[in-house]
Structure formats: structure tokens, C-alpha cells
Amino acid sequence: MSTISRWRWLIILAAVAALPLVLLASHSWGGYHWARTSNPFTLKLGDNVSSTWDPILATTSSDWSRSTVLNTTIVAGSTNPKNCKAVTGRVEVCNSKYGRNGWLGIAQIWISGSHITKGIVKLNDTYFNSSPYNTTAWRNLVSCQEVGHTFGLDHQDENFNNANLGTCMDYTNNPGTNQHPNAHDFEELQIIYSHLDSTTTVGQTAPGGPGNSQGAGQAPPAMDELDLEGPGQWGRVVRGSRAQGFTVHELDFGGGHKVITFVTWAKGSGDNQ
Numbered sequence: 001m002s003t004i005s006r007w008r009w010l011i012i013l014a015a016v017a018a019l020p021l022v023l024l025a026s027h028s029w030g031g032y033h034w035a036r037t038s039n040p041f042t043l044k045l046g047d048n049v050s051s052t053w054d055p056i057l058a059t060t061s062s063d064w065s066r067s068t069v070l071n072t073t074i075v076a077g078s079t080n081p082k083n084c085k086a087v088t089g090r091v092e093v094c095n096s097k098y099g100r101n102g103w104l105g106i107a108q109i110w111i112s113g114s115h116i117t118k119g120i121v122k123l124n125d126t127y128f129n130s131s132p133y134n135t136t137a138w139r140n141l142v143s144c145q146e147v148g149h150t151f152g153l154d155h156q157d158e159n160f161n162n163a164n165l166g167t168c169m170d171y172t173n174n175p176g177t178n179q180h181p182n183a184h185d186f187e188e189l190q191i192i193y194s195h196l197d198s199t200t201t202v203g204q205t206a207p208g209g210p211g212n213s214q215g216a217g218q219a220p221p222a223m224d225e226l227d228l229e230g231p232g233q234w235g236r237v238v239r240g241s242r243a244q245g246f247t248v249h250e251l252d253f254g255g256g257h258k259v260i261t262f263v264t265w266a267k268g269s270g271d272n273q
């Protein structure tokens with residue numbers, strides 16, 4: 001065997017060995033996670049949704065609570081669904097007619113260092129009130145996926161046209177078999193939450209409190225005051241496009257403070273018409 005072909009084999013072997021690791025590690029977003037001192041932790045989902053969405057939110061909450069590292073519990077909402085203001089230490093879930101702005105659902109997480117400090121999910125009834133989105137399957141998929149993002153999970157697949165993977169973290173044109181998490185999502189959550197932190201960002205009430213200070217100083221007030229409703233306020237696109245049906249945005253406030261926005265675009269609503 002020549003030196004060149006030996007090297008080639010070594011490279012191929014190394015690539016094959018690394019493949020499962022890449023597959024396992026690639027479905028979190030930036031490694032962002034809620035800080036907590038023990039597992040499983042319980043994340044509050046604020047219920048700012050209408051009676052149409054109540055059973056959907058209940059399904060989403062029980063689906064994700066099958067995880068061994070986290071539980072979610074539905075609590076009374078603390079925001080007006082139209083504004084859907086984030087509350088430190090928890091996730092607010094909202095639905096409203098947000099208008100013909102193109103987006104079907106969004107998830108936003110506030111980051112301090114590597115830690116998530118709060119999150120929101122918005123579900124746009126302007127689209128969910130009519131075909132093709134006025135079905136339980138579409139509502140389950142988008143609710144499950146956007147809430148999944150608030151744990152730090154990323155998509156498993158971003159091609160709408162290939163076969164379903166059987167998880168809500170897989171984009172599709174046919175949500176039938178993609179309404180709930182699958183085993184790989186739970187594996188990914190175990191990876192993201194395998195370490196413990198010395199502080200917690202779960203259930204913290206005071207902005208800039210001890211839970212927020214690890215890895216970054218106090219969050220700039222602008223982070224809370226911005227109106228984050230439209231793409232103009234979501235910061236730079238770091239992945240995807242409207243034509244692809246999804247985008248991920250990052251708004252960087254400096255000092256380790258960021259807002260990440262995950263967007264699912266309604267079909268035919270954007271520049272892809």
C-alpha cells in the first residue's frame with residue numbers, strides 16, 4: 001500500500017467514525033440551554049392561548065414531558081397574546097391573528113452567555129384559521145416544534161419535500177406523521193442537558209438576577225423594550241430563507257446577550273410565491 005492510499009484510508013476511517021457523533025450533536029442550536037442545578041427540571045409554559053389551542057398546548061406539554069431531563073407544566077399566562085411579552089424564567093405561549101406578515105409560527109429565546117433566560121412562542125391564527133393550516137396536525141406540528149426550540153433544540157431536517165422523520169422537528173408539507181417528538185429529540189435533550197450548572201435560569205423572576213449573571217453581565221434594558229414582532233427587529237438571518245420556508249435570526253446585544261428567533265413561514269406567503 002502506498003503512503004498516499006494509506007492516508008486516504010485513514011481519512012475515510014476517521015470520517016466514518018466521526019459520523020454518528022456529528023449526527024447526534026448537530027440538532028441543538030448553539031448549545032444554548034436553561035441553566036439548572038438538577039435534572040429533571042420543570043419549565044413553565046404560560047397559557048396565553050384560546051380554547052382552540054388549549055388541547056394542542058396540552059399535547060405539546062405532555063409530548064415533551066416524556067423527556068427524562070425535563071418536564072413542562074402549563075400555568076396561567078402572564079401576557080397579552082397580541083404582544084406576547086417574554087417573562088424571565090419561563091416560556092409564554094400565545095396565539096392571535098398577527099396579520100398577513102408571512103409567518104405561521106415563531107419561537108424566540110433570550111440568551112445570556114450559553115443560557116436561555118426566557119422564551120416565547122407565537123402561533124399566527126391569520127393562517128391557522130384557514131386551509132391548509134386549520135387542522136390539528138398542522139397545529140400540533142408547529143406548536144411542538146416552536147416549544148422544542150425554547151429548550152435549545154434545532155430542526156432534524158429542513159427539507160419540506162422529503163420523507164417524514166416522524167418528529168415535529170422535521171419540516172414537511174404533510175404534517176400527518178410529524179406531530180410529536182421522536183426518540184432522537186429526546187437523545188438530543190439528554191446531550192444538551194447532560195451537565196449541571198451552579199445556578200438556574202428556570203423559574204427566575206427578577207431580570208438580571210443571579211440566574212442571569214453567569215457567563216454574562218446584566219441584560220441590556222433594550223433587550224426587553226424592543227418590539228420583536230417583525231423580521232426588521234429579529235436581526236441577521238443566520239440560516240434558511242423565506243423561500244426555503246424557514247429562517248433562524250440572531251440579534252446580538254453584545255456581552256453574550258442575544259435573542260434568537262426561529263421562524264416557520266406560511267406557504268406561498270413570502271418571496272417564494
Ligand SMILES: [Zn+2]
Pocket residue numbers: 033034035036114195196197
Ligand atoms: Zn449550563
Ligand SMILES: [Zn+2]
Pocket residue numbers: 145146149155246262263264
Ligand atoms: Zn423551527
